[in-house]
Amino acid sequence: MKIALLGYGKMGQVIERIALERGHEIVLKKDENNTFDGLSNADVAIDFSVPTAAVSNISSCFHANVPVISGTTGWLEHYDEMAALCAAKNGGFISSSNFSLGVNIFFELNEYLAKIMSKFDNYTVAMEEIHHTQKLDAPSGTAISLAKGVIENSLYTNWTLEKPEANHPSDSELAKQIHIEAKRIGTVPGTHTVTYNSVVDAIEIKHTAHNREGFALGAVIAAEWIVGKQGIFTMKDVLNLK
The missing domain is CATH 3.30.360.10 (Dihydrodipicolinate Reductase; domain 2)
Known part of the structure; x- marks a missing residue:
């Protein structure tokens, strides 16, 4: 699976390591210093950025037909807007306050x-x-x-x-x-x-939480699950808790 990392801080780096350990490939490491070049090559994107970047990251994924997992918090006043864009683009989307x-x-x-x-x-x-x-x-x-x-x-x-x-x-x-x-x-x-x-x-x-590993692993598992799916989902869907 080819993954675009949107946000390459401490969480992004842990996600990268776990994704590589699970046999995946990282095709984009997006931070404030580079562009979305390579996003269209990804099977899925994982967004752990900052509140001010989340909407741009998520909308870029939908326009590129790439499903997105978002663990960024502090931007949810725009959630309905992103949900509508997801539906319009037939995208795949999971946003969670915590993927652990x-x-x-x-x-x-x-x-x-x-x-x-x-x-x-x-x-x-x-x-x-x-x-x-x-x-x-x-x-x-x-x-x-x-x-x-x-x-x-x-x-x-x-x-x-x-x-x-x-x-x-x-x-x-x-x-x-x-x-x-x-x-x-x-x-x-x-x-x-x-x-x-x-x-x-x-x-x-x-x-x-003892470390960041649980958050990162859950995000990668959610990314593995959503590939090929369309719609808005939650971790209850991923973990079959419904």
Whole structure:
């Protein structure tokens, strides 16, 4: 399989190594210093760039009839635009806040737990995410995905970085929002914690990434899966979790 790497930072370099180990070929390493020359030769593109480059990278793939895997976060206000372009060009597209296989299993656990906890109004939910100091967006895309998983299965309506007024349910609008605490510490690859707290106990689920390998491997597996397919998919499709 011929892969175009859109974004050749630390993640792009790990993806390159894993892709080569799995027998694939890299035909383009795109960063701010070069062009899209070679993109049309690719079977698939993997985008781990920056928020300001993501839309240009993704749209270029659709115009070149190359399916694209995007792990860049912080650009999702343009998601509907990219989804429409994908449909117009009969492209293939997977965008995920996190391609780690473990995190996607964690997403499923989070949704299942949210369904159970929605029956018990004496618990409030909060989230914490910790990443390296070079991460540009806060909260992380993974934390937002976790929050959406709770919102879709509970009475919570939104997420917020604002700290709650109290540690118990109330009628205030803030109480209907999930507080996400975003921390930037050293070189932490990514730690996400979801906690349900009451006056008598707490229930907590947590995912800790030890390195970037899991993100990169999942992206390459998604790239292998999408070749030859048309449409917009998720990691649930890739991992057969639906």
